[in-house]
Amino acid sequence: MRNKSAISKFKRLHAHLKSLLDIHPAKAIEEARALPVNATVAGVAVTGLRAGILIDAGACVKNKAAIEEGIGLLRQLLQAHPKQADLLYNLANGITALAEQEPRNGTKWFLATAPVRREARACFETAISSDRKSHIAPLALTNIGNAFNSAYRWVEAYDCYIRALRADPTNAIASTGAAKILLRCIDRGIGTKATLLSAAARHLHSAKQNPQRIVELAGERAYRELAPLLQRPIHQGSQPDQSRGSDYEKFVAANRLALSPTIEGIHCSLKRWDSLRIRSITEPAQTEFGVPPVLAMFNVMKSDYLAARYLGYQALAEKLSDSGLYSDTLDYALYGMVPSMLCLAQRACIDVLDKIAVATTEYFGITGNEAIYFTNRWFAVPKKGQPLSWHPALSRHIDGGNAALIALAELSLDVKDGGALYKKKAYRHASTHRFTILHDEGCSPSRESIHVEHCAQREFETHLIESLQLARAALLYFVEMIAINEARNRKGSDKVAPLQVPYHHIIRGEDVDAFRSPRRRTKR
Numbered sequence: 001m002r003n004k005s006a007i008s009k010f011k012r013l014h015a016h017l018k019s020l021l022d023i024h025p026a027k028a029i030e031e032a033r034a035l036p037v038n039a040t041v042a043g044v045a046v047t048g049l050r051a052g053i054l055i056d057a058g059a060c061v062k063n064k065a066a067i068e069e070g071i072g073l074l075r076q077l078l079q080a081h082p083k084q085a086d087l088l089y090n091l092a093n094g095i096t097a098l099a100e101q102e103p104r105n106g107t108k109w110f111l112a113t114a115p116v117r118r119e120a121r122a123c124f125e126t127a128i129s130s131d132r133k134s135h136i137a138p139l140a141l142t143n144i145g146n147a148f149n150s151a152y153r154w155v156e157a158y159d160c161y162i163r164a165l166r167a168d169p170t171n172a173i174a175s176t177g178a179a180k181i182l183l184r185c186i187d188r189g190i191g192t193k194a195t196l197l198s199a200a201a202r203h204l205h206s207a208k209q210n211p212q213r214i215v216e217l218a219g220e221r222a223y224r225e226l227a228p229l230l231q232r233p234i235h236q237g238s239q240p241d242q243s244r245g246s247d248y249e250k251f252v253a254a255n256r257l258a259l260s261p262t263i264e265g266i267h268c269s270l271k272r273w274d275s276l277r278i279r280s281i282t283e284p285a286q287t288e289f290g291v292p293p294v295l296a297m298f299n300v301m302k303s304d305y306l307a308a309r310y311l312g313y314q315a316l317a318e319k320l321s322d323s324g325l326y327s328d329t330l331d332y333a334l335y336g337m338v339p340s341m342l343c344l345a346q347r348a349c350i351d352v353l354d355k356i357a358v359a360t361t362e363y364f365g366i367t368g369n370e371a372i373y374f375t376n377r378w379f380a381v382p383k384k385g386q387p388l389s390w391h392p393a394l395s396r397h398i399d400g401g402n403a404a405l406i407a408l409a410e411l412s413l414d415v416k417d418g419g420a421l422y423k424k425k426a427y428r429h430a431s432t433h434r435f436t437i438l439h440d441e442g443c444s445p446s447r448e449s450i451h452v453e454h455c456a457q458r459e460f461e462t463h464l465i466e467s468l469q470l471a472r473a474a475l476l477y478f479v480e481m482i483a484i485n486e487a488r489n490r491k492g493s494d495k496v497a498p499l500q501v502p503y504h505h506i507i508r509g510e511d512v513d514a515f516r517s518p519r520r521r522t523k524r
Contacts, residue, residue, distance in 0.1 A: 010046070017053045022220040025060035028053050037073070047073055052090045059097035060221075067097050085127045085136040092123035092140070096147060107398050110151065110406055111388045118413045118420075121147055125420035138167040139217070142174045144420070151410040152403040154181050155473035158263055159256060165206075172214045175207040176226050182264065183234075191262035199264040201236035204229070240265045249273075251313050257468050259302060259475060274306060276475065278482055282489040294482070297359040299504070301352055301478075305471050308348035312464050315341035332441035334457060339438045342464055343431040349467035350428035353415065356408070356478050363482060366393040375416050378409035397485060404481035411474060424467045427453070427460070436460075 020028035032053035039046040051073035058066030071094040078087050099113040099120070124144040128137050145160030158181045164174040182200040185191050207214070208230055214223045242253055242265075249266060252258050258266040259274040266273050281292045314320065315338045326335040353374035361372055370376070380389045390398050390409070398405045414421040430436045430453035437445070438457045445454050 010049075013046075014049055017049065021053070021056055021060060025057035026063075028057040029061070029063060029066050032057065033069075045077065047077060048087060048090065051077070051094070055090065055094040055097055059100065062101060064098070064101045067094055067101065070094050071098065083126070083130045085131045085134050085140075088123045088127035088130065089136050089140050089143075092120045092127065093143060095120035095123065096143070107390070107406065110410070111390070114388050114410075114413060117147065117151075121414060121420040122418060135168075138164040138171055138174070141167070142171060142177065142217075145174065145177055149177065149181065152407040153410060153473070153477075154184070154407075155263055155476050156411075156470070157181060159469050159473070162256065169206065170210040170213050171217065172207040172210045173217045173222070175203045175210075176214075176229055179203040179207070180229065185261075185263065191260070192267070195240055195262050195265045195267075197234060198236055198239040201234045204232070204234060240267045242266070247317065248310070248313055251317060252309070255465055255469070257309055257465075257472060259305060259472060261476070261479075263476070274302070276302070276479055278479060280486055281482075282486055294359055294363045297355070297362060298479075301355050301359065301475060304348055304352055304355070305468075305475060308345045308352075308471070309468055311341050311348070312345035312468060315339075315345065316461060316464075329446045331444060331446040332439045333445070333454075334438045334440055339457075342438070342460060343427075343436050346424070346460070346464045346467050347428045347431050349464075349471040350425055352471045353412075353474055356474055359478065360408075360481070363485075364393055364397070366391070375412050378405070378412050400488065402481060402484045402488075404477045404484055407477045408474065408481065411470075411477070421470065424463055424470065427455070427463060427467075 017028055017031060020031065032050045035046050035050040037047055037050070051070040054066045054070030054073070058064070058070065071091065074087055074091040074094060078084070078091065081087060095116050099117045102109060102113050121144055124140045124147070127140040128144075131137065141160045141164035145157040145164065148154070148160060149157035158178055161174040161178040161181075164171050165178070168174075179200045182196045182203070186193050186196050186200075207226075211223065211230070214226060242250060245253070245266075253266045256264060259276045260266065261276060278295060278298055281294065283292065320337055320341075322336045322338075324336055354372070357374040357377035358372050360366070360377060370381075378391055378394065380391055382388070389395070394405055398409075411421070413419055415425050416422060427436065435452045437452055437454050438460055439454060440457045443454050443456045445452065
Protein backbone atom coordinates (compact mmCIF):
# COMPACT_ATOMS: atom_id res chain seq x y z
CA MET A 1 0.00 0.00 0.00
CA ARG A 2 2.86 2.34 0.84
CA ASN A 3 4.37 1.77 -2.61
CA LYS A 4 1.04 2.49 -4.39
CA SER A 5 0.59 5.63 -2.31
CA ALA A 6 4.07 6.86 -3.25
CA ILE A 7 3.43 6.25 -6.96
CA SER A 8 0.08 8.04 -6.71
CA LYS A 9 1.79 10.99 -5.02
CA PHE A 10 4.42 11.13 -7.79
CA LYS A 11 1.75 11.07 -10.51
CA ARG A 12 -0.09 13.96 -8.86
CA LEU A 13 3.17 15.90 -8.62
CA HIS A 14 3.94 15.18 -12.27
CA ALA A 15 0.45 16.26 -13.39
CA HIS A 16 0.63 19.44 -11.33
CA LEU A 17 3.97 20.53 -12.76
CA LYS A 18 2.90 19.68 -16.30
CA SER A 19 -0.22 21.81 -15.93
CA LEU A 20 1.92 24.75 -14.82
CA LEU A 21 3.94 24.61 -18.04
CA ASP A 22 1.17 26.20 -20.09
CA ILE A 23 -0.33 28.60 -17.58
CA HIS A 24 2.73 29.70 -15.55
CA PRO A 25 6.07 28.27 -16.83
CA ALA A 26 8.13 30.57 -14.59
CA LYS A 27 6.29 29.15 -11.56
CA ALA A 28 6.95 25.63 -12.86
CA ILE A 29 10.69 26.40 -12.89
CA GLU A 30 10.50 27.68 -9.33
CA GLU A 31 8.68 24.60 -8.04
CA ALA A 32 10.92 22.22 -10.01
CA ARG A 33 14.01 23.75 -8.42
CA ALA A 34 12.45 23.14 -5.00
CA LEU A 35 12.30 19.38 -5.64
CA PRO A 36 15.06 17.38 -3.90
CA VAL A 37 17.89 16.24 -6.16
CA ASN A 38 18.38 12.44 -6.44
CA ALA A 39 15.21 11.74 -4.46
CA THR A 40 13.07 8.80 -5.56
CA VAL A 41 9.42 7.97 -5.10
CA ALA A 42 8.78 4.24 -5.29
CA GLY A 43 11.83 3.87 -7.52
CA VAL A 44 10.86 6.79 -9.77
CA ALA A 45 13.54 9.49 -9.96
CA VAL A 46 12.25 12.91 -8.98
CA THR A 47 15.49 14.28 -10.40
CA GLY A 48 14.39 13.23 -13.88
CA LEU A 49 11.07 15.03 -13.41
CA ARG A 50 12.87 18.12 -12.14
CA ALA A 51 15.19 18.12 -15.16
CA GLY A 52 12.34 17.68 -17.65
CA ILE A 53 10.29 20.54 -16.16
CA LEU A 54 13.32 22.86 -16.08
CA ILE A 55 13.93 22.18 -19.77
CA ASP A 56 10.34 22.45 -20.97
CA ALA A 57 9.47 25.50 -18.89
CA GLY A 58 12.84 27.08 -19.62
CA ALA A 59 12.15 26.73 -23.34
CA CYS A 60 8.75 28.40 -22.91
CA VAL A 61 10.16 31.51 -21.22
CA LYS A 62 13.58 31.44 -22.94
CA ASN A 63 15.38 30.82 -19.66
CA LYS A 64 18.72 29.45 -20.85
CA ALA A 65 20.00 28.88 -17.32
CA ALA A 66 17.03 26.63 -16.47
CA ILE A 67 17.56 24.60 -19.64
CA GLU A 68 21.27 24.16 -18.91
CA GLU A 69 20.46 23.16 -15.32
CA GLY A 70 18.06 20.48 -16.57
CA ILE A 71 20.63 19.20 -19.07
CA GLY A 72 23.25 18.95 -16.31
CA LEU A 73 20.93 16.87 -14.12
CA LEU A 74 20.16 14.49 -16.99
CA ARG A 75 23.84 14.02 -17.81
CA GLN A 76 24.43 13.02 -14.18
CA LEU A 77 21.61 10.47 -14.31
CA LEU A 78 22.88 9.04 -17.62
CA GLN A 79 26.26 8.28 -16.09
CA ALA A 80 24.52 5.58 -14.07
CA HIS A 81 21.93 4.67 -16.75
CA PRO A 82 23.56 5.35 -20.17
CA LYS A 83 20.91 3.53 -22.23
CA GLN A 84 17.75 4.61 -20.41
CA ALA A 85 15.42 5.77 -23.18
CA ASP A 86 13.43 8.40 -21.26
CA LEU A 87 16.58 10.10 -19.98
CA LEU A 88 18.12 10.18 -23.47
CA TYR A 89 14.86 11.53 -24.88
CA ASN A 90 14.68 14.34 -22.32
CA LEU A 91 18.36 15.16 -22.82
CA ALA A 92 17.82 15.44 -26.58
CA ASN A 93 14.87 17.77 -25.97
CA GLY A 94 17.01 19.87 -23.66
CA ILE A 95 19.88 20.17 -26.14
CA THR A 96 17.41 21.07 -28.91
CA ALA A 97 15.86 23.76 -26.68
CA LEU A 98 19.34 25.10 -25.94
CA ALA A 99 20.06 25.48 -29.65
CA GLU A 100 16.81 27.39 -30.07
CA GLN A 101 18.03 30.00 -27.61
CA GLU A 102 20.65 31.12 -30.13
CA PRO A 103 19.52 34.09 -32.24
CA ARG A 104 18.39 33.18 -35.75
CA ASN A 105 20.85 35.08 -37.92
CA GLY A 106 20.33 33.39 -41.28
CA THR A 107 22.44 30.41 -42.24
CA LYS A 108 25.00 31.25 -39.55
CA TRP A 109 22.58 29.78 -37.01
CA PHE A 110 23.02 26.34 -38.56
CA LEU A 111 26.80 26.63 -38.22
CA ALA A 112 26.72 27.99 -34.66
CA THR A 113 24.33 25.32 -33.38
CA ALA A 114 25.48 22.37 -35.51
CA PRO A 115 27.43 20.50 -32.77
CA VAL A 116 24.67 20.66 -30.16
CA ARG A 117 21.86 19.82 -32.59
CA ARG A 118 23.93 16.90 -33.91
CA GLU A 119 24.27 15.59 -30.35
CA ALA A 120 20.51 15.97 -29.85
CA ARG A 121 19.73 13.90 -32.95
CA ALA A 122 22.20 11.23 -31.79
CA CYS A 123 20.48 11.10 -28.39
CA PHE A 124 17.07 10.75 -30.02
CA GLU A 125 18.37 7.91 -32.19
CA THR A 126 19.92 6.13 -29.19
CA ALA A 127 16.64 6.47 -27.30
CA ILE A 128 14.79 4.90 -30.23
CA SER A 129 17.19 1.98 -30.58
CA SER A 130 17.50 1.42 -26.81
CA ASP A 131 13.88 0.30 -26.54
CA ARG A 132 11.95 0.17 -29.82
CA LYS A 133 8.84 -1.14 -28.02
CA SER A 134 8.85 1.63 -25.43
CA HIS A 135 6.37 4.49 -25.47
CA ILE A 136 9.44 6.73 -25.76
CA ALA A 137 10.31 5.53 -29.29
CA PRO A 138 7.36 7.20 -31.10
CA LEU A 139 7.95 10.40 -29.12
CA ALA A 140 11.63 10.43 -30.04
CA LEU A 141 10.80 9.68 -33.68
CA THR A 142 8.41 12.62 -33.73
CA ASN A 143 10.95 15.00 -32.23
CA ILE A 144 13.82 13.90 -34.44
CA GLY A 145 11.38 14.39 -37.33
CA ASN A 146 10.83 17.94 -36.09
CA ALA A 147 14.61 18.42 -35.91
CA PHE A 148 15.02 17.17 -39.48
CA ASN A 149 12.23 19.38 -40.73
CA SER A 150 13.75 22.51 -39.17
CA ALA A 151 16.96 21.77 -41.10
CA TYR A 152 15.17 21.39 -44.47
CA ARG A 153 15.44 17.59 -44.31
CA TRP A 154 11.76 17.19 -45.14
CA VAL A 155 11.98 13.71 -46.70
CA GLU A 156 13.63 12.21 -43.61
CA ALA A 157 11.21 14.12 -41.39
CA TYR A 158 8.26 12.55 -43.18
CA ASP A 159 9.75 9.07 -42.79
CA CYS A 160 10.19 9.67 -39.05
CA TYR A 161 6.60 10.85 -38.63
CA ILE A 162 5.31 7.74 -40.42
CA ARG A 163 7.46 5.47 -38.26
CA ALA A 164 6.11 7.24 -35.17
CA LEU A 165 2.53 6.73 -36.38
CA ARG A 166 3.12 3.04 -36.97
CA ALA A 167 4.17 2.73 -33.34
CA ASP A 168 1.38 5.03 -32.06
CA PRO A 169 -1.44 5.84 -34.53
CA THR A 170 -2.90 8.36 -32.08
CA ASN A 171 0.21 10.57 -32.17
CA ALA A 172 -1.46 13.72 -33.50
CA ILE A 173 1.81 15.70 -33.47
CA ALA A 174 3.30 13.22 -35.97
CA SER A 175 0.07 13.28 -38.02
CA THR A 176 0.03 17.06 -38.31
CA GLY A 177 3.77 17.12 -38.99
CA ALA A 178 3.37 14.68 -41.88
CA ALA A 179 0.38 16.62 -43.25
CA LYS A 180 2.28 19.91 -43.19
CA ILE A 181 5.14 18.42 -45.22
CA LEU A 182 2.75 17.10 -47.88
CA LEU A 183 0.87 20.39 -48.09
CA ARG A 184 4.17 22.24 -48.44
CA CYS A 185 5.12 19.93 -51.32
CA ILE A 186 1.83 20.80 -53.02
CA ASP A 187 2.44 24.53 -52.53
CA ARG A 188 5.88 24.20 -54.14
CA GLY A 189 4.67 22.06 -57.01
CA ILE A 190 6.62 18.99 -55.87
CA GLY A 191 4.94 15.68 -56.74
CA THR A 192 1.44 14.66 -57.82
CA LYS A 193 -1.10 16.94 -56.15
CA ALA A 194 -3.99 14.44 -55.97
CA THR A 195 -1.85 11.76 -54.33
CA LEU A 196 -0.36 14.16 -51.80
CA LEU A 197 -3.76 15.66 -50.96
CA SER A 198 -5.16 12.22 -50.27
CA ALA A 199 -2.34 11.36 -47.88
CA ALA A 200 -2.49 14.80 -46.17
CA ALA A 201 -6.25 14.48 -45.68
CA ARG A 202 -5.75 11.05 -44.13
CA HIS A 203 -3.19 12.42 -41.66
CA LEU A 204 -5.33 15.39 -40.69
CA HIS A 205 -8.39 13.16 -40.21
CA SER A 206 -6.35 11.06 -37.79
CA ALA A 207 -5.22 14.18 -35.90
CA LYS A 208 -8.83 15.44 -35.68
CA GLN A 209 -9.82 12.10 -34.17
CA ASN A 210 -7.18 12.48 -31.44
CA PRO A 211 -7.04 16.20 -30.52
CA GLN A 212 -6.44 15.43 -26.84
CA ARG A 213 -3.14 13.81 -27.79
CA ILE A 214 -1.82 17.16 -29.01
CA VAL A 215 -2.36 18.57 -25.52
CA GLU A 216 -0.87 15.46 -23.88
CA LEU A 217 2.23 15.45 -26.09
CA ALA A 218 2.92 19.15 -26.60
CA GLY A 219 0.60 21.16 -24.35
CA GLU A 220 -2.23 23.65 -24.78
CA ARG A 221 -0.02 26.14 -26.59
CA ALA A 222 0.76 23.65 -29.35
CA TYR A 223 -2.93 22.82 -29.68
CA ARG A 224 -3.78 26.48 -30.20
CA GLU A 225 -1.04 26.80 -32.83
CA LEU A 226 -2.28 23.72 -34.71
CA ALA A 227 -5.98 24.61 -34.50
CA PRO A 228 -6.05 26.47 -37.87
CA LEU A 229 -4.48 23.46 -39.61
CA LEU A 230 -7.01 21.07 -38.05
CA GLN A 231 -9.87 23.33 -39.16
CA ARG A 232 -8.53 23.68 -42.70
CA PRO A 233 -10.90 22.07 -45.21
CA ILE A 234 -8.97 19.73 -47.50
CA HIS A 235 -10.56 17.99 -50.43
CA GLN A 236 -9.34 14.42 -50.34
CA GLY A 237 -7.66 13.58 -53.61
CA SER A 238 -7.43 10.16 -55.17
CA GLN A 239 -4.99 7.59 -53.88
CA PRO A 240 -3.12 5.56 -56.52
CA ASP A 241 -4.63 2.11 -57.03
CA GLN A 242 -2.00 -0.41 -55.97
CA SER A 243 -4.29 -3.45 -55.93
CA ARG A 244 -2.88 -4.62 -59.25
CA GLY A 245 0.69 -3.81 -58.34
CA SER A 246 3.31 -6.52 -58.07
CA ASP A 247 4.67 -7.62 -54.70
CA TYR A 248 7.76 -5.58 -55.45
CA GLU A 249 5.72 -2.43 -56.14
CA LYS A 250 3.77 -2.95 -52.93
CA PHE A 251 7.06 -3.35 -51.04
CA VAL A 252 8.33 -0.06 -52.50
CA ALA A 253 5.09 1.77 -51.68
CA ALA A 254 4.84 0.38 -48.13
CA ASN A 255 8.38 1.51 -47.29
CA ARG A 256 8.25 4.79 -49.27
CA LEU A 257 11.18 3.87 -51.49
CA ALA A 258 9.98 5.17 -54.85
CA LEU A 259 12.48 7.58 -56.40
CA SER A 260 9.80 10.10 -57.25
CA PRO A 261 9.01 13.69 -56.24
CA THR A 262 5.75 12.29 -54.83
CA ILE A 263 7.10 11.03 -51.52
CA GLU A 264 3.97 9.04 -50.56
CA GLY A 265 2.42 6.42 -52.88
CA ILE A 266 3.42 5.25 -56.36
CA HIS A 267 1.52 5.12 -59.65
CA CYS A 268 1.85 1.49 -60.68
CA SER A 269 0.04 2.29 -63.93
CA LEU A 270 3.17 4.07 -65.17
CA LYS A 271 5.88 1.95 -66.77
CA ARG A 272 8.63 4.10 -65.26
CA TRP A 273 7.29 5.28 -61.91
CA ASP A 274 10.73 6.13 -60.51
CA SER A 275 10.37 9.50 -62.21
CA LEU A 276 12.79 11.72 -60.24
CA ARG A 277 14.99 13.57 -62.71
CA ILE A 278 16.97 16.73 -63.30
CA ARG A 279 14.68 18.88 -65.41
CA SER A 280 17.21 21.32 -66.81
CA ILE A 281 20.78 22.56 -66.65
CA THR A 282 21.67 26.14 -67.59
CA GLU A 283 25.12 26.75 -69.06
CA PRO A 284 26.89 29.69 -70.74
CA ALA A 285 26.75 29.79 -74.54
CA GLN A 286 30.51 29.22 -74.84
CA THR A 287 30.29 25.89 -72.94
CA GLU A 288 31.86 22.91 -74.70
CA PHE A 289 29.40 20.98 -76.85
CA GLY A 290 27.81 17.91 -75.30
CA VAL A 291 25.42 16.83 -72.59
CA PRO A 292 26.33 18.09 -69.07
CA PRO A 293 28.13 15.27 -67.19
CA VAL A 294 25.90 15.75 -64.13
CA LEU A 295 23.02 14.19 -66.09
CA ALA A 296 25.10 11.05 -66.66
CA MET A 297 26.17 11.08 -63.01
CA PHE A 298 22.56 11.25 -61.83
CA ASN A 299 21.65 8.36 -64.15
CA VAL A 300 24.33 6.25 -62.45
CA MET A 301 23.30 7.26 -58.92
CA LYS A 302 19.66 6.57 -59.70
CA SER A 303 20.37 3.16 -61.21
CA ASP A 304 22.67 2.29 -58.28
CA TYR A 305 19.85 3.10 -55.88
CA LEU A 306 17.27 1.13 -57.87
CA ALA A 307 19.65 -1.84 -58.03
CA ALA A 308 20.22 -1.69 -54.26
CA ARG A 309 16.47 -1.47 -53.66
CA TYR A 310 15.67 -4.48 -55.83
CA LEU A 311 18.55 -6.48 -54.38
CA GLY A 312 17.27 -5.75 -50.90
CA TYR A 313 13.73 -6.73 -51.87
CA GLN A 314 14.89 -10.06 -53.30
CA ALA A 315 16.84 -10.84 -50.13
CA LEU A 316 13.96 -9.83 -47.85
CA ALA A 317 10.95 -11.20 -49.72
CA GLU A 318 11.88 -13.86 -52.24
CA LYS A 319 12.95 -17.47 -51.77
CA LEU A 320 16.26 -17.88 -53.56
CA SER A 321 17.94 -21.11 -54.52
CA ASP A 322 21.58 -21.19 -53.44
CA SER A 323 24.13 -23.57 -54.96
CA GLY A 324 26.73 -22.85 -52.28
CA LEU A 325 27.84 -25.45 -49.71
CA TYR A 326 28.85 -23.76 -46.44
CA SER A 327 30.43 -24.91 -43.17
CA ASP A 328 28.33 -24.24 -40.08
CA THR A 329 30.07 -22.22 -37.36
CA LEU A 330 27.71 -23.39 -34.58
CA ASP A 331 26.68 -19.86 -33.57
CA TYR A 332 23.37 -19.44 -35.47
CA ALA A 333 25.15 -17.47 -38.18
CA LEU A 334 23.59 -17.09 -41.64
CA TYR A 335 25.59 -17.83 -44.78
CA GLY A 336 24.69 -17.78 -48.43
CA MET A 337 23.33 -15.42 -51.04
CA VAL A 338 20.62 -13.82 -48.90
CA PRO A 339 22.85 -12.30 -46.16
CA SER A 340 25.39 -11.28 -48.79
CA MET A 341 22.69 -9.58 -50.86
CA LEU A 342 21.52 -7.71 -47.77
CA CYS A 343 25.06 -6.47 -47.14
CA LEU A 344 25.61 -5.54 -50.79
CA ALA A 345 22.36 -3.58 -50.89
CA GLN A 346 23.16 -1.70 -47.69
CA ARG A 347 26.68 -0.93 -48.91
CA ALA A 348 25.38 0.41 -52.23
CA CYS A 349 23.00 2.79 -50.42
CA ILE A 350 25.80 4.44 -48.46
CA ASP A 351 28.06 4.53 -51.54
CA VAL A 352 25.43 6.72 -53.24
CA LEU A 353 26.18 9.44 -50.69
CA ASP A 354 29.83 9.79 -51.77
CA LYS A 355 28.71 9.92 -55.40
CA ILE A 356 26.35 12.78 -54.53
CA ALA A 357 29.35 14.68 -53.16
CA VAL A 358 31.29 14.09 -56.40
CA ALA A 359 28.31 15.09 -58.56
CA THR A 360 27.91 18.28 -56.51
CA THR A 361 31.58 19.03 -57.13
CA GLU A 362 31.01 18.66 -60.87
CA TYR A 363 27.83 20.70 -60.94
CA PHE A 364 29.22 23.70 -59.04
CA GLY A 365 32.70 23.42 -60.62
CA ILE A 366 34.47 23.09 -57.27
CA THR A 367 38.24 22.88 -57.68
CA GLY A 368 40.85 21.32 -55.43
CA ASN A 369 42.95 18.19 -55.09
CA GLU A 370 41.46 16.79 -51.89
CA ALA A 371 39.69 13.44 -51.90
CA ILE A 372 35.93 13.93 -52.16
CA TYR A 373 33.65 12.26 -49.64
CA PHE A 374 30.12 12.99 -48.53
CA THR A 375 31.44 13.90 -45.08
CA ASN A 376 33.96 16.54 -46.27
CA ARG A 377 32.23 18.28 -49.19
CA TRP A 378 29.94 20.78 -47.48
CA PHE A 379 32.14 22.51 -44.93
CA ALA A 380 35.53 24.21 -45.03
CA VAL A 381 38.52 22.18 -43.88
CA PRO A 382 38.38 22.51 -40.09
CA LYS A 383 41.13 24.50 -38.44
CA LYS A 384 42.08 24.12 -34.81
CA GLY A 385 40.15 26.55 -32.65
CA GLN A 386 38.07 27.85 -35.56
CA PRO A 387 34.27 27.52 -35.71
CA LEU A 388 32.50 25.48 -38.37
CA SER A 389 32.11 27.26 -41.72
CA TRP A 390 30.62 26.46 -45.13
CA HIS A 391 32.83 25.34 -47.98
CA PRO A 392 34.02 28.52 -49.77
CA ALA A 393 32.61 27.35 -53.11
CA LEU A 394 29.17 26.66 -51.61
CA SER A 395 28.75 29.46 -49.07
CA ARG A 396 27.27 31.98 -51.52
CA HIS A 397 24.73 29.43 -52.74
CA ILE A 398 23.74 28.57 -49.15
CA ASP A 399 23.55 32.20 -48.11
CA GLY A 400 21.56 32.85 -51.30
CA GLY A 401 18.81 30.50 -50.17
CA ASN A 402 19.71 27.01 -51.42
CA ALA A 403 18.13 25.14 -48.51
CA ALA A 404 18.82 21.72 -50.07
CA LEU A 405 22.55 22.33 -49.60
CA ILE A 406 21.90 22.84 -45.88
CA ALA A 407 19.94 19.57 -45.82
CA LEU A 408 22.85 17.66 -47.39
CA ALA A 409 25.37 19.35 -45.11
CA GLU A 410 23.36 18.50 -41.99
CA LEU A 411 22.92 14.92 -43.18
CA SER A 412 26.70 14.62 -43.58
CA LEU A 413 27.18 15.55 -39.92
CA ASP A 414 24.92 12.68 -38.85
CA VAL A 415 26.88 10.19 -40.96
CA LYS A 416 30.14 11.04 -39.19
CA ASP A 417 31.42 9.14 -36.16
CA GLY A 418 29.07 9.64 -33.23
CA GLY A 419 26.21 10.96 -35.38
CA ALA A 420 22.66 9.65 -35.48
CA LEU A 421 23.29 7.82 -38.78
CA TYR A 422 26.84 6.67 -38.21
CA LYS A 423 25.88 3.05 -37.63
CA LYS A 424 24.69 2.76 -41.24
CA LYS A 425 28.06 3.98 -42.46
CA ALA A 426 29.81 1.65 -40.00
CA TYR A 427 27.93 -1.35 -41.45
CA ARG A 428 29.06 -0.27 -44.92
CA HIS A 429 32.71 -0.07 -43.80
CA ALA A 430 32.51 -3.42 -42.02
CA SER A 431 31.14 -5.28 -45.03
CA THR A 432 33.61 -3.55 -47.40
CA HIS A 433 36.86 -3.73 -45.45
CA ARG A 434 36.20 -6.58 -43.02
CA PHE A 435 33.44 -9.19 -42.66
CA THR A 436 29.81 -8.79 -41.61
CA ILE A 437 28.07 -11.93 -40.35
CA LEU A 438 24.35 -11.98 -39.59
CA HIS A 439 22.66 -14.19 -36.98
CA ASP A 440 19.03 -15.27 -36.77
CA GLU A 441 19.38 -16.19 -33.08
CA GLY A 442 21.53 -14.31 -30.65
CA CYS A 443 24.60 -12.48 -31.83
CA SER A 444 27.49 -14.28 -30.16
CA PRO A 445 30.22 -15.70 -32.43
CA SER A 446 31.72 -19.10 -31.95
CA ARG A 447 35.07 -17.34 -31.63
CA GLU A 448 35.79 -13.61 -31.53
CA SER A 449 37.82 -11.81 -34.21
CA ILE A 450 38.57 -8.10 -34.58
CA HIS A 451 38.05 -8.52 -38.34
CA VAL A 452 34.42 -9.65 -38.06
CA GLU A 453 31.32 -7.60 -37.28
CA HIS A 454 28.35 -9.60 -35.98
CA CYS A 455 24.77 -8.35 -36.22
CA ALA A 456 21.30 -9.71 -35.58
CA GLN A 457 19.49 -10.39 -38.85
CA ARG A 458 16.35 -8.41 -37.97
CA GLU A 459 18.35 -5.41 -36.81
CA PHE A 460 20.35 -5.39 -40.05
CA GLU A 461 17.19 -5.68 -42.14
CA THR A 462 15.75 -2.65 -40.34
CA HIS A 463 18.96 -0.72 -41.03
CA LEU A 464 18.77 -1.73 -44.70
CA ILE A 465 15.28 -0.26 -45.12
CA GLU A 466 16.39 2.88 -43.31
CA SER A 467 19.54 3.06 -45.47
CA LEU A 468 17.40 2.85 -48.60
CA GLN A 469 15.20 5.65 -47.26
CA LEU A 470 18.32 7.66 -46.45
CA ALA A 471 19.78 7.29 -49.95
CA ARG A 472 16.41 8.20 -51.46
CA ALA A 473 16.19 11.33 -49.31
CA ALA A 474 19.72 12.40 -50.26
CA LEU A 475 18.95 11.98 -53.98
CA LEU A 476 15.79 14.06 -53.59
CA TYR A 477 17.80 16.80 -51.85
CA PHE A 478 20.40 16.65 -54.64
CA VAL A 479 17.77 17.18 -57.35
CA GLU A 480 16.17 19.92 -55.24
CA MET A 481 19.59 21.58 -54.86
CA ILE A 482 19.99 21.72 -58.64
CA ALA A 483 16.40 22.91 -59.18
CA ILE A 484 16.88 25.80 -56.73
CA ASN A 485 20.14 26.82 -58.35
CA GLU A 486 18.72 26.53 -61.86
CA ALA A 487 15.78 28.76 -60.97
CA ARG A 488 18.25 31.32 -59.66
CA ASN A 489 20.40 31.08 -62.82
CA ARG A 490 17.41 31.69 -65.08
CA LYS A 491 16.05 34.58 -63.03
CA GLY A 492 16.37 37.87 -64.88
CA SER A 493 17.69 36.28 -68.07
CA ASP A 494 15.48 36.43 -71.16
CA LYS A 495 18.12 35.12 -73.54
CA VAL A 496 17.89 31.39 -73.05
CA ALA A 497 17.95 28.82 -75.86
CA PRO A 498 16.70 25.38 -74.78
CA LEU A 499 18.39 22.30 -76.23
CA GLN A 500 16.46 19.06 -75.82
CA VAL A 501 18.24 16.11 -74.24
CA PRO A 502 16.35 12.97 -75.37
CA TYR A 503 15.42 10.13 -73.07
CA HIS A 504 17.76 7.18 -73.04
CA HIS A 505 14.85 4.74 -73.44
CA ILE A 506 13.67 6.44 -76.63
CA ILE A 507 17.15 6.47 -78.16
CA ARG A 508 17.54 2.78 -77.32
CA GLY A 509 14.12 1.96 -78.78
CA GLU A 510 12.77 0.74 -75.46
CA ASP A 511 9.93 3.28 -75.18
CA VAL A 512 7.82 4.79 -77.93
CA ASP A 513 6.59 7.49 -75.57
CA ALA A 514 7.90 8.85 -72.28
CA PHE A 515 7.91 11.94 -70.14
CA ARG A 516 9.14 15.14 -71.67
CA SER A 517 12.89 15.12 -71.98
CA PRO A 518 15.13 17.19 -69.71
CA ARG A 519 16.54 20.31 -71.28
CA ARG A 520 19.96 21.81 -71.44
CA ARG A 521 19.54 25.59 -71.48
CA THR A 522 22.20 27.78 -72.98
CA LYS A 523 22.53 31.41 -71.96
CA ARG A 524 23.41 33.67 -74.88
